[in-house]
Amino acid sequence: MDLATMDLVTMDLTTMDLVTMNLTMMDQVTMNLTTMDLVTMNLTRIDLVTMDLTTMDLVTIDLTTIDLVTMNLTTIDLVTMNLTRIDLVTMDLTTMDLVTMDLTTMDLVTMDLATMDLVTMDLTTMDLVTMNLTMMDQVTMNLTTMDLVTMELATLDLVTMNLTKMDQVTMNLGTMDLVTVNLTKMELVTLNLTNMDLVIMNLTTMDLVTMN
Incomplete structure (x- = not known):
């Protein structure tokens, strides 16, 4: 999914093997992801991002110039988060094997x-x-x-x-x-x-x- 200049995006994804999302200049993004093998999210200039991720094998999130990011992650094997110029980041992580967070200018x-x-x-x-x-x-x-x-x-x-x-x-x-x-x-x-x-x-x- 390549989404540009969208006001509102709601994605409910279930039993997907691979999901790649490139989102640019979005006002609001809501993502509910369940039983996903691989999720790659590149988000740029997003005002609000809400991610509910459950039973995910691999999640890679690259967020740039985001005002608010809320991430609820449950039973995730690997989560990699590269966050740059974020005003507010809230992360609730439960039963995670590996979490790597690179946070800059937060x-x-x-x-x-x-x-x-x-x-x-x-x-x-x-x-x-x-x-x-x-x-x-x-x-x-x-x-x-x-x-x-x-x-x-x-x-x-x-x-x-x-x-x-x-x-x-x-x-x-x-x-x-x-x-x-x-x-x-x-x-x-x-x-x-x-x-x-x-x-x-x-x-x-x-x-x-x-x-x-």
Whole structure:
């Protein structure tokens, strides 16, 4: 489907082998995708994008200059999201095997991740990042030039956080096996750690560090 200059697009796709969607200058896009083998979505200049994806094998989403993106992903094997110049991104991810998120110049990112095997997040020049992570095997977060980062991590096996030039970082960590925090040029760091086996913190040029 190649759709250009459309006001409203609603797509209900069921039992499809391959879906490729190139959407340009769309006002609103609503996609309900069920039991899909492969979905590739290239979205440009979209005002509102709503994606409900269920039992998908592979989802690749390239979003550029989007005002609002809402993604509800359930039982997905692989999700790759490349988001550029997005004002608001809300992601509810459940029972995912692998999630890779490359976020650039985002104003607000909210991620609720549950029972994930691997989460890799590369965040650059973000104003606000809120991450609620539960029952995660491995979380790798590379955060650069962030104003505010709030991380609530529970029952995680391994958490690696590389934070550079952050104004404020708040981390609530519970029942963690290993936490590695590399913080550089941070103004304020607050760490609430409970029932931790090992905590490694490398802090450089920090103004204030508070650890509970």
